[in-house]
Amino acid sequence: MAAGEYVSVSSQTDAEQADIARETRELKDTPEAELEELTRIYVGRGLDEDLARQVAIQLTEKDALGAHSRDELGISETVTAHPMQAALVSAATFAVGAVIPLIIAALVPAAQITLIVAATTLLALSVLGGLGASVGGAGIIKGAVRVTFWGALAMAATAAVGMFFGVTVG
Structure with a gap:
């Protein structure tokens, strides 16, 4: 169970890192298109065009990759996958859960x-x-x-x- 969890979460992490690398290239190669993309995201969330553009500009100036990772890709530090942590939690919960049938079987x-x-x-x-x-x-x-x-x-x-x-x- 722990090995499967590690592999699964590692695959998710690899996909996230590939998305971030692609976004990094796009920000370098086509910054205006990326700014427009971020503006469209904020308009889609309910901001008017002018405010959406102001927010996109300010967030891009502060941390363009962070803004795109979070708002375009849905990736942030708080939800980033951690393969080893997931594997350890899986191993512990599987072991604890396995104790119940073993105790019953013995009794x-x-x-x-x-x-x-x-x-x-x-x-x-x-x-x-x-x-x-x-x-x-x-x-x-x-x-x-x-x-x-x-x-x-x-x-x-x-x-x-x-x-x-x-x-x-x-």
Whole structure:
């Protein structure tokens, strides 16, 4: 999980860096067109033409690349991806989340292990999905349903692969 997260976020970071490099070239090669582009962005956000141009000029004079990165590309320091941080968080949350089914598996009778571990895992996914959504400021129900749905789908796919290869639990 952590390796996948690292690769995914690294790819996002690479794409952002390529966008910033392209924007840097455009600012050097066609500064007037870039100023006009920034003006159009601000007009599109509701400023009148004159004010939009003033804002574009002032932001360009202060930090042209920063203004274009933020307002044209949607990239800012506060939302820049950090691959190693994402990988560590993924590893920690995966490890903590894996403890729940392990504890349940150790406590229940072998004959009931598949059903009880699956049910408690889905319940834990629901709770953790809701908690994660709440912490992120999103809807708790939506977060719980999303995580539970995808967790159930992953469990079903894993069970299907196991059945295909003749490996079953219980």
